[in-house]
Amino acid sequence: MIRHFTCASAAAALLLAANPLYAHTIVGNRVFPATLTIDDPGVNDELALPAFSYLQAANPDGTPGTTSYSLAWEYAKTITPDFGISIGSDGYTWQRNPQAEGWSNIETEAKFAFYQDPGHEFIMSAAVSAEIGNTGSPQSASLPSDPFSTITPKFFIGKGFGDASADWARPFAVTGEVDYSIPTVTINSDGSYNPTMLTYGASLQYSLLYENSFVHQLPDVFNRLIPAFEGIFSTPVANQGPVIPGEFSPYETTGVVGPSLYYIGQYFEIGVMAQVPINRASGDHVGALAVLDIFLDDVAPTSLGKPLFGAPLSPLARY
Amino acid sequence: MKHASLLIAATGLASFLVSTQAFAHAFLNHAEPGVGTIVNASPPELQLTFTEDIVAAFSGASAVTAGGAPVPTGKAVVGPANTLHLRLAHALKPGTYVVSWHVVSVDTHHTQGTYKFTIAP
Numbered sequence: 001m002i003r004h005f006t007c008a009s010a011a012a013a014l015l016l017a018a019n020p021l022y023a024h025t026i027v028g029n030r031v032f033p034a035t036l037t038i039d040d041p042g043v044n045d046e047l048a049l050p051a052f053s054y055l056q057a058a059n060p061d062g063t064p065g066t067t068s069y070s071l072a073w074e075y076a077k078t079i080t081p082d083f084g085i086s087i088g089s090d091g092y093t094w095q096r097n098p099q100a101e102g103w104s105n106i107e108t109e110a111k112f113a114f115y116q117d118p119g120h121e122f123i124m125s126a127a128v129s130a131e132i133g134n135t136g137s138p139q140s141a142s143l144p145s146d147p148f149s150t151i152t153p154k155f156f157i158g159k160g161f162g163d164a165s166a167d168w169a170r171p172f173a174v175t176g177e178v179d180y181s182i183p184t185v186t187i188n189s190d191g192s193y194n195p196t197m198l199t200y201g202a203s204l205q206y207s208l209l210y211e212n213s214f215v216h217q218l219p220d221v222f223n224r225l226i227p228a229f230e231g232i233f234s235t236p237v238a239n240q241g242p243v244i245p246g247e248f249s250p251y252e253t254t255g256v257v258g259p260s261l262y263y264i265g266q267y268f269e270i271g272v273m274a275q276v277p278i279n280r281a282s283g284d285h286v287g288a289l290a291v292l293d294i295f296l297d298d299v300a301p302t303s304l305g306k307p308l309f310g311a312p313l314s315p316l317a318r319y
Numbered sequence: 320m321k322h323a324s325l326l327i328a329a330t331g332l333a334s335f336l337v338s339t340q341a342f343a344h345a346f347l348n349h350a351e352p353g354v355g356t357i358v359n360a361s362p363p364e365l366q367l368t369f370t371e372d373i374v375a376a377f378s379g380a381s382a383v384t385a386g387g388a389p390v391p392t393g394k395a396v397v398g399p400a401n402t403l404h405l406r407l408a409h410a411l412k413p414g415t416y417v418v419s420w421h422v423v424s425v426d427t428h429h430t431q432g433t434y435k436f437t438i439a440p
Contacts, residue, residue: 026344029432167355213347214432216355223348266371 028118030160030173031209033262036273036289037232038177038201041123041158043084043113045296045305048074050091055256055287058280060248065284067096070104078297078307082113089136095143102137105145111154121160121173128153133184148185148194154178162210171211176202186239193241195250201232209264224264230273231257254282260289269293345369345401345424352436359439361411365392367403367420377423380405385415385435413440 025032025042032040034048051072057065074088090104111127129152136145160173183194205228212223233255240250260273272290277283297305351366352358367380375397382390382405391408398404403420414437421431 029346029430031344209346212354214354214434217350217353 025123025158027116027123027158027160028121029162029210029214030121030158031207031226031264032123032158032160032173032175033205033226033228033264033271034269034291034293035175035203035205035228035230035262036260036271036291037230037256037275038175038203039154039156041113041125041156041175041177043078043082043111043125044076045078045084045307046074046076047294047296048072048088048291049294051289051291053275053287053289055275055277056284058277058284060246060280062280064097066098069094072104074107080310081307082116083111084307085110093143100142102141102143103145104136105131105133105149106135107131109154111156120163121158123156123158125156126154127156146183146194147188148183150181150183152179152181154180160207160210162214167215170215171207173205173207173210174202175205176200180237183239193239193250195236195240196238197234198237199232199234201230201255203228203230203260226262226264228260228262229258230260231255231278233278248281252279252281254279256282256287258286267295267298269295344428344430345371345373345422346430347420347432347434350418350434350436352438354434355436357437357439361407361438364407365405365418367405367418369401369403369422369424371401372425373397373401373403373422374425377429378403378421380418380420382416382418385417390416411438413438 025040025044027042032042034040034046051074053070053072054068056067059065070091070093072089072091074086076084076086078084086109087106089106092101092103094101107129109127109129111125113123113125115124116122131146131150131152133149134145134147138144139147155178156176158173158175162170164170177200179197179199181197181199183196186194188194205226208218208222208225208227212218217223233253235253236250243249243251255278256275257278258274258276260271262269262271270290270292273288275283275287275289277285277287295305299305346369347354347367348370349368352362365380365382378397379395380403382392384390390411393406393408396404403422415435416438417433417435419431419433421429423429
């Protein structure tokens with residue numbers, strides 16, 4: 001039974017510690033940073049390397065569960081200014097209590113920004129991602145990858161409030177993401193279930209970058225920062241499996257929320273976040289997320305960093 | 320050891336990247352008088368400094384009073400350090416002014432914006 005507790009808490013920790021895809025977006029005068037809990041709504045040429053996460057899980061009886069550290073990565077490439085593909089992984093995970101480690105599966109994604117309004121700093125996009133089973137550590141590893149694939153349709157939205165009449169409101173922006181993850185195998189060989197998951201998250205951002213340029217000039221030390229508050233939640237919606245006494249409910253929503261801070265430079269972004277579990281099934285105490293995100297469209301604007309077809313970034317700029 | 324190597328590599332990469340400053344899109348980084356500030360006297364010119372190199376031929380600025388009346392100025396000139404200089408035809412009276420700017424960065428991205436400053440009575 002202890003092993004079941006451990007597996008459940010490890011699964012919750014890995015789910016929450018899993019890093020989404022990363023990119024930054026410019027719509028009109030708004031820079032949406034590559035947020036840590038959800039992906040930003042745009043399409044871009046970027047390399048997230050590394051993306052670090054740390055989280056300690058809890059067991060249903062209140063004892064500490066597994067502690068996980070992971071280093072993830074992702075490479076995103078624009079095909080047209082509005083359409084891009086990416087490849088990445090939750091990377092390598094070191095788990096303690098019990099000791100285990102291994103590579104996560106490879107994930108690919110195709111994303112289309114189907115609506116952008118630079119004047120109102122508004123963007124919507126959609127994507128489909130595929131986590132490819134058995135592309136990480138083998139089943140013989142101490143922390144094997146999932147032996148099945150998962151297909152996930154996604155929807156993204158972003159809105160900056162630079163068009164607000166009140167100056168205090170103009171630096172604010174919000175982003176959101178909703179995913180529906182469908183495993184290709186619903187029942188494993190050991191009888192355990194792979195639930196279909198609804199994952200949803202949002203960020204509230206206050207851009208000191210925007211405030212400095214358009215509302216009130218700030219000291220240099222602050223004018224490239226974007227503080228935010230964000231969260232991500234996952235709810236099993238199908239194929240949850242039976243309720244087992246003494247284990248976390250297969251119907252329970254898990255998630256983390258917390259403050260984050262992003263520094264935006266020309267060629268990179270650094271982001272850090274304290275992730276606070278929303279309940280015991282989500283974790284035992286505050287974890288951490290961090291990313292170094294390299295803007296390839298700025299590092300190599302005429303080669304690697306531009307779309308294969310179409311003018312680079314023209315729909316995102318404000319003329 | 321793996322952790323240490325990764326940390327060293329990440330730190331080295333971050334150090335390299337931190338040494339660069341600018342945006343692919345040119346945003347207003349600093350202005351004189353400052354964005355949203357209150358100053359005691361009229362400056363001889365308005366200065367707008369941007370986060371990356373801008374193209375003089377496609378960049379400019381203008382100013383109006385809070386009531387929308389144009390402020391007479393010379394032609395905007397791009398100087399060193401990505402700074403746009405807008406010489407005022409005469410000293411500004413106390414009041415709030417709105418500055419509008421538009422620039423094209425050297426990598427062809429366009430940005431524009433407005434901000435206010437106030438000259439105290």
